[in-house]
Amino acid sequence: MSAVDRTRDIGEYVPAQDDDMIVCRCEEITKGEIRRAVHDGMYNVHEVRRLLRCGMGLCQGQTCARLVKSIVARELGVRSLEDATARAPMRPIEMSVFANDGGGE
Amino acid sequence: MSNVSDVIIVGAGVIGNATAYYLAKRGLRVTVLEKSEYIGNGGSSRNGGGVRQSGRHPAELPLVMYGVKNLWVNLSDELGMDVEYYQEGNLRLGKTPDHIKTLENLTNSAASGGLDVRMIDYKEAQSICPYLSDEVIGASWCPTDGHANPMLTTLAYYRAARRLGARFVSGAEVVEIRKLGGRARLVVTTDEVYEADTIVVAAGVASNKILETVGLRVPMNPALLECLVTEDCPPMFYQMLGTAMADFYGHQSKHGSFVFGGTTGYEPYTTYGGTPPATSGSAPGTCRGIIKYFPVLRDLKIVRTWAGWMDDCADHIPVIDTPDEVAGLVIGCGFSGHGFGISPTAATILAQLAVGETPVLDVSRFKYDRFKVRT
Numbered sequence: 001m002s003a004v005d006r007t008r009d010i011g012e013y014v015p016a017q018d019d020d021m022i023v024c025r026c027e028e029i030t031k032g033e034i035r036r037a038v039h040d041g042m043y044n045v046h047e048v049r050r051l052l053r054c055g056m057g058l059c060q061g062q063t064c065a066r067l068v069k070s071i072v073a074r075e076l077g078v079r080s081l082e083d084a085t086a087r088a089p090m091r092p093i094e095m096s097v098f099a100n101d102g103g104g105e
Numbered sequence: 106m107s108n109v110s111d112v113i114i115v116g117a118g119v120i121g122n123a124t125a126y127y128l129a130k131r132g133l134r135v136t137v138l139e140k141s142e143y144i145g146n147g148g149s150s151r152n153g154g155g156v157r158q159s160g161r162h163p164a165e166l167p168l169v170m171y172g173v174k175n176l177w178v179n180l181s182d183e184l185g186m187d188v189e190y191y192q193e194g195n196l197r198l199g200k201t202p203d204h205i206k207t208l209e210n211l212t213n214s215a216a217s218g219g220l221d222v223r224m225i226d227y228k229e230a231q232s233i234c235p236y237l238s239d240e241v242i243g244a245s246w247c248p249t250d251g252h253a254n255p256m257l258t259t260l261a262y263y264r265a266a267r268r269l270g271a272r273f274v275s276g277a278e279v280v281e282i283r284k285l286g287g288r289a290r291l292v293v294t295t296d297e298v299y300e301a302d303t304i305v306v307a308a309g310v311a312s313n314k315i316l317e318t319v320g321l322r323v324p325m326n327p328a329l330l331e332c333l334v335t336e337d338c339p340p341m342f343y344q345m346l347g348t349a350m351a352d353f354y355g356h357q358s359k360h361g362s363f364v365f366g367g368t369t370g371y372e373p374y375t376t377y378g379g380t381p382p383a384t385s386g387s388a389p390g391t392c393r394g395i396i397k398y399f400p401v402l403r404d405l406k407i408v409r410t411w412a413g414w415m416d417d418c419a420d421h422i423p424v425i426d427t428p429d430e431v432a433g434l435v436i437g438c439g440f441s442g443h444g445f446g447i448s449p450t451a452a453t454i455l456a457q458l459a460v461g462e463t464p465v466l467d468v469s470r471f472k473y474d475r476f477k478v479r480t
């Protein structure tokens with residue numbers, strides 16, 4: 001783990017031709033929104049995801065996580081970034097099914 | 106870059122970020138040191154988003170009421186980001202005469218503190234939220250309670266403070282505070298030394314490790330709290346919900362998903378450190394609670410569960426103080442599982458304490474030295 005000074009200059013946000021491209025299909029988040037979030041100080045996928053919800057929809061980032069990561073890394077000019085945390089359940093599951101685990105009094 | 110500033114804040118949770126914002130707004134040079142690589146990675150991005158006055162400890166009530174009246178209403182405008190604040194009231198539901206007794210006690214206590222909260226019957230509750238189970242017999246109702254998005258609020262304070270020039274360093278674990286000339290002045294991380302006139306410790310449950318280096322300790326323990334979120338669905342109702350037995354609490358978010366939290370009874374039995382683990386039994390229990398009160402939600406799909414630690418103080422209210430023992434130090438920790446709703450007020454006061462101003466509200470109940478020994 002190394003210290004990251006959030007005053008570090010990563011340059012201005014420069015609009016790009018493919019900024020309108022949808023990256024997270026579940027939550028309809030575009031590449032441009034992700035790039036702008038980085039320039040707003042969100043220097044990793046965790047913060048970008050908490051700000052924009054990309055990767056937090058029905059598929060929980062199974063489709064877009066890698067792409068989001070590479071966009072954020074490129075914007076920051078770094079080679080690699082840590083993955084966002086995956087959480088249970090693996091697939092969306094109805095409340096009534098989840099409730100039926102035999103627990104409780 | 107110079108490591109000298111007017112104020113150093115340890116911890117970039119909602120408390121630290123908001124304090125940084127209010128100080129930067131006054132034109133002070135602020136540095137925020139955050140151990141995690143991610144801003145707001147503690148309880149602040151993991152909580153249920155409740156901005157509730159009802160059910161609060163009498164000592165905390167004036168702070169959260171002040172925040173609801175003066176700060177939350179304008180927060181999105183002030184910070185330039187929609188923090189998804191909804192002020193549509195809080196329903197705390199009951200199904201049995203015992204539940205109603207519990208609710209009445211909470212209601213009387215809050216009402217005597219000046220809060221507009223009252224008991225209502227099933228019919229009135231049903232008129233406020235038509236999706237209730239018909240097993241509900243009554244509720245307490247506080248029309249000015251609400252909820253907001255904790256991730257956005259935490260990041261909105263960060264972004265606004267950063268725009269005002271506050272310096273944030275993530276991946277910067279504070280290991281020691283050192284005194285100089287009798288005052289807390291140096292803040293040592295694993296790889297740097299920072300210096301400031303005033304040091305604010307807002308490191309949540311990990312604050313003690315830092316405070317111990319200047320001989321202080323707040324009686325608090327970690328406790329694990331867990332949440333879940335559903336798929337999104339069309340808007341149904343925007344009240345904050347809870348029950349007399351605390352089976353679950355939660356709300357529908359702007360996005361359309363429902364965010365719910367629950368308790369297992371085993372919250373204090375946890376080991377602090379790393380990513381807080383979601384346990385297998387918690388979410389199913391929360392789902393059972395929800396279905397009992399909101400049967401219409403039974404087919405809604407859960408997409409994610411998570412957990413976070415709270416910093417549970419011995420008397421379940423925070424320490425917000427400039428301790429007499431160490432000059433130059435401000436403490437803001439121990440928010441005991443309800444620090445989100447109170448955060449705009451708490452941070453306003455922490456900023457005032459940091460510059461030596463008299464706080465806008467009396468904080469004598471939150472003093473560091475209030476914990477007396479038994480004999």
Ligand SMILES: Cc1cc2nc3c(=O)[nH]c(=O)nc-3n(C[C@H](O)[C@H](O)[C@H](O)COP(=O)(O)OP(=O)(O)OC[C@H]3O[C@@H](n4cnc5c(N)ncnc54)[C@H](O)[C@@H]3O)c2cc1C
Nearest residue numbers: 116118120140147148149152153155279309413444445446
């Ligand atoms: C599941 C859950 C549900 C909750 N629901 C609600 C609710 O509905 N309403 C409500 O009002 N409250 C709720 N809370 C409580 C609320 O989240 C907290 O009280 C609040 O976020 C505390 O903010 P904080 O900034 O003090 O702490 P944190 O967000 O924990 O921030 C402390 C920061 O300090 C950092 N830190 C620790 N050690 C060091 C170090 N040595 N050096 C530098 N940095 C360090 C941490 O990494 C962390 O980022 C809930 C909490 C949880 C866990």
